[in-house]
Amino acid sequence: MLKDIALIRMLATAATLILILATSPYAQSSDSSRAIDTTVVDTSAAAGSTDVEIPDEADESIYPMSEERKAKLASYSRFNHIWRFVNLFIGLGILALILFTGLSARLRNWAKKAKKKFLVVWLFMILLLVVDYLLNFPFSVYRNFVVESNYGFMNQTFWEWLGQDLLGLGLSAIIGIIPMWFLYQVISKYRKWWLVFAIGAIPFVIFFIVIAPVFISPLFNDFVPLQDQQLKTEILDLASRAGIEGSEVFQVDASRQSTKLNAYVTGLFGTKRIVLYDTMINSFTLDEIKFVMAHEMGHYVMHHVWYGVAMVIIFMALALWITSRTITVVIRRFQRRFGFERLGDIASLPLIMMYVTVLMFLFNPAINSISRYMEHQADTYGMNISGVSGESAAVAFDKLAVYNLSDPDPPAIIEFWFYSHPALKKRMEFVRSYVPN
Numbered sequence: 543m544l545k546d547i548a549l550i551r552m553l554a555t556a557a558t559l560i561l562i563l564a565t566s567p568y569a570q571s572s573d574s575s576r577a578i579d580t581t582v583v584d585t586s587a588a589a590g591s592t593d594v595e596i597p598d599e600a601d602e603s604i605y606p607m608s609e610e611r612k613a614k615l616a617s618y619s620r621f622n623h624i625w626r627f628v629n630l631f632i633g634l635g636i637l638a639l640i641l642f643t644g645l646s647a648r649l650r651n652w653a654k655k656a657k658k659k660f661l662v663v664w665l666f667m668i669l670l671l672v673v674d675y676l677l678n679f680p681f682s683v684y685r686n687f688v689v690e691s692n693y694g695f696m697n698q699t700f701w702e703w704l705g706q707d708l709l710g711l712g713l714s715a716i717i718g719i720i721p722m723w724f725l726y727q728v729i730s731k732y733r734k735w736w737l738v739f740a741i742g743a744i745p746f747v748i749f750f751i752v753i754a755p756v757f758i759s760p761l762f763n764d765f766v767p768l769q770d771q772q773l774k775t776e777i778l779d780l781a782s783r784a785g786i787e788g789s790e791v792f793q794v795d796a797s798r799q800s801t802k803l804n805a806y807v808t809g810l811f812g813t814k815r816i817v818l819y820d821t822m823i824n825s826f827t828l829d830e831i832k833f834v835m836a837h838e839m840g841h842y843v844m845h846h847v848w849y850g851v852a853m854v855i856i857f858m859a860l861a862l863w864i865t866s867r868t869i870t871v872v873i874r875r876f877q878r879r880f881g882f883e884r885l886g887d888i889a890s891l892p893l894i895m896m897y898v899t900v901l902m903f904l905f906n907p908a909i910n911s912i913s914r915y916m917e918h919q920a921d922t923y924g925m926n927i928s929g930v931s932g933e934s935a936a937v938a939f940d941k942l943a944v945y946n947l948s949d950p951d952p953p954a955i956i957e958f959w960f961y962s963h964p965a966l967k968k969r970m971e972f973v974r975s976y977v978p979n
C-alpha cells in the first residue's frame with residue numbers, strides 16, 4: 543500500500559485516510575499508470591556503476607520493447623482502464639451491502655460492549671475495517687496479486703504479499719482512529735462540522751503526506767544510504783544546484799515487492815530525503831537517473847507537496863459540504879434499513895465513505911489536471927537543472943512505459959479523468975522539443 547509514493551498517490555492516500563478515516567483498498571488500489579512519478583531510462587549494470595551499459599538478464603528482455611511486451615502493455619493498459627470503473631463499483635457495492643443489510647448498525651451494537659465512548663468508536667472502526675477488508679479480499683487478491691504476477695511485476699510470494707497487506711490493515715486500524723474520532727466529535731458539536739473538520743484536519747493531512755512516509759515506509763522496505771558513490775556525488779551535486787541542502791540520498795529495496803520503477807523526494811526539516819528505487823538504479827543510465835532525480839527535486843523546490851496539502855483540504859471541505867447538505871435526507875429515507883437515525887451515530891460511517899468515494903471520483907479530473915500541470919513543471923525543471931533533455935530524456939519516459947507497462951498514449955478521456963501525469967507520449971514530445979536554459 544505504501545510503496546507508491548508518487549505525489550498524487552500520497553495525496554489520494556492521505557485524503558482517503560482522513561476522509562474515509564482508514565485506508566480502504568478500493569480507494570487506493572495499486573494502479574501502475576497513476577503510481578509513476580518518475581521517469582527514467584536505460585540499461586545499466588546491476589547495482590553498481592550506473593552509466594555503463596551492461597544489460598543483465600532482466601534488461602535484455604525488457605528494453606527495447608519486444609513485440610511480445612508490446613502486446614502485454616496493450617492488454618495491461620486495457621485491463622487498467624476497465625478496472626478503474628469496476629473497482630469503483632466494487633467499493634460502493636461493498637459499502638452498500640454493509641449499510642443496507644443493517645450490518646453497520648450491528649457492528650455498532652457489538653462495539654458498544656466496550657462501554658467507554660472512545661473505545662466504542664475505535665472498536666467499531668476496526669470491525670468495519672476488517673469486514674470491509676474481508677469482503678474486498680477476493681478482488682484485492684485478484685488485482686494486486688494475481689494480475690501483477692501474471693504481468694511479471696510481482697517479486698513476492700502470496701504469503702509475503704498477504705503479510706504486508708495485513709501490516710497495512712493493522713496500521714490503518716491504529717492511525718485511522720484519530721481523524722475518525724475527530725470527525726464524530728465535530729459532527730455532534732457543530733452545525734458547520736464540514737468546515738471545522740476540514741480546518742482541524744490540516745495537521746493530519748500534513749502528517750500523512752509529508753511526515754508519515756518517512757516513518758511508515760521503512761516498515762515495508764529497507765532504506766540504506768545510496769551505495770554507488772559516483773551516483774551519490776552526482777545527485778548531491780544536482781541537489782545543491784537545486785538549493786536542497788542537507789538532504790540524504792537513500793536507495794530502497796523496492797524490488798522486494800515489485801519490478802516497477804520509481805523515485806521521490808520527501809520529508810520536511812530533519813526528515814528530508816531523496817529516495818531511489820533499486821529497480822531504477824539497475825535499469826537506468828546515469829543521465830536518465832539525473833533527469834528523474836532533478837524532476838523529483840523540482841517538485842520539492844516548487845513546493846508542490848504544499849499545493850497538494852492545500853488541494854486535499856479544499857476538495858475535502860467541498861466533499862464534506864456536499865455530504866452535509868444531502869446526507870440527512872438519505873438517512874431519513876432509509877433509517878429503518880440502516881438501523882440508525884442520525885449522522886452523529888458512528889454506524890453512519892459506511893454512508894459517509896460512499897459519499898466520499900463518489901465525490902472524490904467526480905473530483906478526479908480537477909485534481910489530476912492540477913497534478914499534470916505540476917508534473918509538466920517538474921519535467922521542465924528537471925531538464926534545466928540536470929542539463930539532460932532531448933532524446934536522453936525521452937528514452938527515460940520510453941523506458942518507464944516499457945518497464946512499468948504504462949500506456950504511453952491512453953484515450954483522452956482516460957488521461958483527463960485518471961492520469962496524475964501527462965501521457966508519456968506527450969512528455970516525450972515535450973522533452974524532445976525543449977531547449978534547457
Ligand SMILES: [Zn+2]
Pocket residue numbers: 579580837838841917920
Ligand atoms: Zn513528478
